[in-house]
Amino acid sequence: MKVSKTLVQVVEGDSYIDLITDAARYRLILMNDDVIRIRCTFDEQFAEEASYVLATTAWPDRMDAVVPERKRITPLSASYVDRGSDLLMSTNRLNVVIHKHPFAIEIQDLQGNVLHADVKERSYVKDNQGRLYHYSCMSDDDYFYGFGEKSGNLNKKKRRMRMHNVDTIGYDAELTDPLYKHIPFYIKMNGKSQAATGMFYHNAYDSVFDMGCERSGYWTPYSYFCADGGELDYFFIYGPDLKNVVSRYTDLTGKTILPTRYSIGYMGSTMFYTELEHHSDQAILGFMDKCREEDIPCDGFFMSSGYTTGQDGKRYVFNWNYDRFPNPKQFIDDLMEKGAALAPNIKPGMLLTHPLYKEFAEKGAYIKDESGQKPETDRYWGGAASFVDFTNPEGRELWKKHLKSSFISLGVTSIWNDNNEYEIKNTDALCDFDGGHKEISALRPIMPNLMAQMAKEAISEVDPNTRPYIVNRAGFAGIQRFAQTWAGDNNTSWKSLKYNIPIILGLGLSGVANQGCDIGGFFGPAPEPELFVRWVQNGIFQPRFSIHSCNTDNTVTEPWMYPSYTSYIRDAIQLRYTLVPYFYSLLHEASVVGSPVMRPLVYEFQTDDKVWEESFDFMLGRSILVANVLEEAAKTRSVYLPQGSDWVDWHSRKRYSGGQTVGLEVSLSSIPMFIRSGAIIPLTPQLKNIHKGHIEELHLLVEASEDASFTLYEDDGVSNDYQNGNFLTTTIHLQTGKETKLLFEREGSYQSPVKRLVVDVICKEIAPVHIQLAGNKLPMFLSQKDWENSETGWYYETESKTARMKYAAPQTDYEVIVQFVVKDLISI
Known part of the structure; x- marks a missing residue:
């Protein structure tokens, strides 16, 4: 066992300092005033910089050409002061205290409040099996959030959690661990100081977080991170607000990709249709017709892998089953004509009997066994399989080739990546690592990220102006840069309905803003009517909204499966569509700031x-x-x-x-x-399809008792033109008072289809006396009917205490003033 106990030497480098201890070497880089990188290796030298993960670096990296849009920053000066028993490094916001003996690192705010402290005498440890430990002091007042996709309550204090990608079909949403995603990041908030900080461990080996589950009377209360290999390479992130921590973490690992607008809609799905012996295409098209018949909006269909089934009944990715889909191109066109995009299910494991197996093997495109000579095989859905190596340029290019020929050439721009947890038992199986060669144990959770990246690249290479829509089940830190995610194959139960919520909330705090779960439950018998209604009523608020099932009782979960309850399902989904402008603006905010939805x-x-x-x-x-x-x-x-x-x-x-x-x-x-007071919520009435519908009348719901602002985001929803300025942001500033003002400030060149605005201002105490639009008084109506029949004007709805106004949408910046002065009718 190796433990750093004494600082032996300090070596000053270019924008960093190295600390040599009696057991390990450390490198400290001040990324900026709020983010500090600390690397620890028990080898003589650090490994080369070769990250597929980081979106921001302050150093050259061997993967710079592989990672798109990586940003390079200049770190702060790494100067320090030797104070005898410790060294002090400082930013404008933080002090880093390096204790010489016993060796430990402590991070404080400028007032001296301790934000992070290593446990002295066991701060950094390498055990005899090669596992690495980082021990941190913790307080009874600490709360822990994040950790990616984790079951149970939001606060993970007193939890021990394993980081590992697993296909956990029918999991218990309260207790099962691990799940599909591996995101070694958490937020600590101290209850006394109410300061939040983040810790991101830049290490993809299997690992464990123990957040005070383990205790020892010989030590101060502690938490620890343990990784099976690699380095103890972590980024400390200062808030003190949780919002700032999430924003800065997503500066490091990337913001959420701006999705297509139609992805906000209801996405139909079930395994049932693609398992029919014949005419699965007609079943899906019939589903769309039934949606229209039931007045249920729908904008896409996630197509399960039965469409790839061979004559032996096994799934072969890229292999259309022509009994079920006689003419895939016509089917895709017909589906789009009905207002729905197709997202076919894709899997990265290729069975040994796959028609394309030999082609991938000859190109060396699979992960290989420990000898590096032949493809590694392991258990997969349908039998023994080999797995595409996305760290291999040959594997990446061959995968994109078949994506293009099998799907993208047919008009598919939405890809659903499934079963991509890379459960390879042989931890010594070799990956190409872009020529560096490394064991799968070091790269397992990065494979699904690269798989999503390849889908994005393939679509862009066929049509650079098409905005891709990628969905991933597994992933690592940074998956949000490429894909929407979902919480896998949940169990059909009231518990899943409830505990999927904190799973989603924890993912949002871990940078993954665009995600959801299978509504109605994936695995188990059909949901009973009440459970199904409640699940849909919850699912409409998830960024990914899809009813998806593999029911174990020969049923299929559909919106109309219980006719006497369909009205509740319809009302909920229509409420979802009313919120589309709000959702799209929140997803744009996530793409810029990193905020969860x-x-x-x-x-x-x-x-x-x-x-x-x-x-x-x-x-x-x-x-x-x-x-x-x-x-x-x-x-x-x-x-x-x-x-x-x-x-x-x-x-x-x-x-x-x-x-x-x-x-x-x-x-x-x-x-x-x-x-909430100060709310500004854009809504749209009567939207039935996002592909074909145009929002010509926009409603704004405003609660006018608190100053606030909101940015409404608009673009064409499907292209990449927004990257060249063809977007429109309308920042609405609410200034409250006797003269309450709504200021509309526009930026961008996109020509909004909105022709009319209806603004509902919820009034706290009194009704307005008059309302001005761009300096002109709006006509007031005493009758709701007269107001509804007018083109412009306002009236006051007494029961809801709401001033309702409507007017033609101005094409420039403008101001609305709502006067709340009490009119003295007696003295007149």
């Missing part, structure tokens, strides 16, 4: 200790609190409304002050939602 309450209300443990109620963006009904046969629902804001019931418009728990009576139709 579904946000735990602690993300927005970090100073309210009553939300630090909340796992099931969440914010949709800044403005909407969602408290879905998650219990069977519920008649009431208690909701805590965070302090610091006022809240307005979405349905009744009843107002509540924050910092209290309210009780609601609920029925099967209930979707409890609350509007």
Whole structure:
């Protein structure tokens, strides 16, 4: 066992310092005022810089040509002061104290508050099996969030979690660990200081986080990270707000890719249709017709892998089954004519009987055994298989070749990457590593990231202006740069409905803003009617909204499967489509800032200790609190409304002050939602299809008791023209007071299809006396009917305390002024 106990030497390098201890070598790089990189190796020298993961670096990296749009920054000066018993490095926001003996690193804010401290005498350890440990001091007041895709409650304190990609079909959403994704990042928030910090371990080996589950009376309370190999290479990220931590973490690993707008719509799916003996294409097209018949919007279909089945009944990727799909090109065209994009299921494991197996083997495109001479084989869906090596340029190019010929040439621009956990038992199997050669144990979770990147590249190479839509099941840190994700093959149960929520919220805090789960449950019997309704009512708030199933009782989960309940399903999905402009703007925000779409309450209300443990109620963006009904046969629902804001019931418009728990009576139709003070929410009425519908009338819902702002984002939704300025952002500034102002500031060249605006201003105390648009008074109507029949004007809806105005959409910046001065009718 090796343990660093004493600092022996300091070596100053170019923009870094190296610390030589009696057991290991360390390198400290001040990335900026808030982010510090610390590398530790127990070898004589550090390994070469060769990362497929980092979107931002401050050094040359062997993978610079492989990683698209990587940003290179200049780090801060790595000067230090020797204070005798320790060294001090400083940024404008942080102090880094390096204790000489016993060796340990401590990071403080400028007021001396300790943000991170190594456990002295066992801070960095390499055991006799080659495992690496990093021990950190922890407090009883610490809360831990993130860790990627993890089961259970949002706060992961007192949890031990394994980082490893696994195909966990039918998992328990409260208890199963690990799941599909491996993201070694967490956020610590201290309850006393309320300061948040992040730790990202840049290491793809299998690893474990123990967040205080283990205790020893010989040591201060601690948490630890343990990796099976590599280096202890981590980035410390300062907040102190959670929002800042997430934003800075996504600076390192990349922002969420801006998706196609149609991906916000309902995406149909089931394994059932593609397992029919014949005419699976007609079943899917019939599904779209049924959606229209039932007035249920739908914009795409995730096509399960039965379409690839060979004569032996096994799945062969890139191999169309012509009994089920006689004319794939015609089918894809017909589906798009009905307003839906096709996303075919793709798998990276190729069975030994695959028609293309030999071609990939001859190109050396598979991961090889430990000798490096022949393809490694392992258990896969359908039998023994070899796995495409995406760290091999030959493997990448051959994969893209077949993506293009089998799908993209037919008009497919959406790819669904599935079963890509790379469960290869032989940890010594060799990957090309772009000529460097490295064991699969060092690269396993990076393979699904590269698989998603290849799909993106293949689509762009065929048509550079087509915006790809990629969906991944597995992934590592940075998967958000390429793909939307989902929480795998969940079990059909009330528990899954409930605990999939904190799984999604934790992923959002881990940089993956665009994700969801299989609505209705993937594995198990058909969901009972009440469970199905509640799951759809929750699923409409997930960025990925898809009802998908592999039911074990010969049924298929469809929106109309229970006719007497279809109205509840329809109403929920139509509410989802009403929120499309809001969702799209939030996804744009994620692509720029890194913000999650579904946000735990602690993300927005970090100073309210009553939300630090909340796992099931969440914010949709800044403005909407969602408290879905998650219990069977519920008649009431208690909701805590965070302090610091006022809240307005979405349905009744009843107002509540924050910092209290309210009780609601609920029925099967209930979707409890609350509007936050200062909310600005863009909505669209009557949208039935995102592909074919144009938002000509935009509604804005405004709660006008708190200053706020919101940026509405618009572009064509399908091309990459936005990268060249063909977008439109409209930043709406709300300034409250007796003269409440809405200022609309536009940027970009995109010509919005919006022709009319309807603005609903929720008033706190009194009705307006008059409203001005761009300096001109809007006509006031006393009758709602007269207002509805007019082109321009406003009226006051007394029951909901809402001033409703409408007008033609200006094409320039403008201002709306709502006057709240009380009109004295008596003295007149």
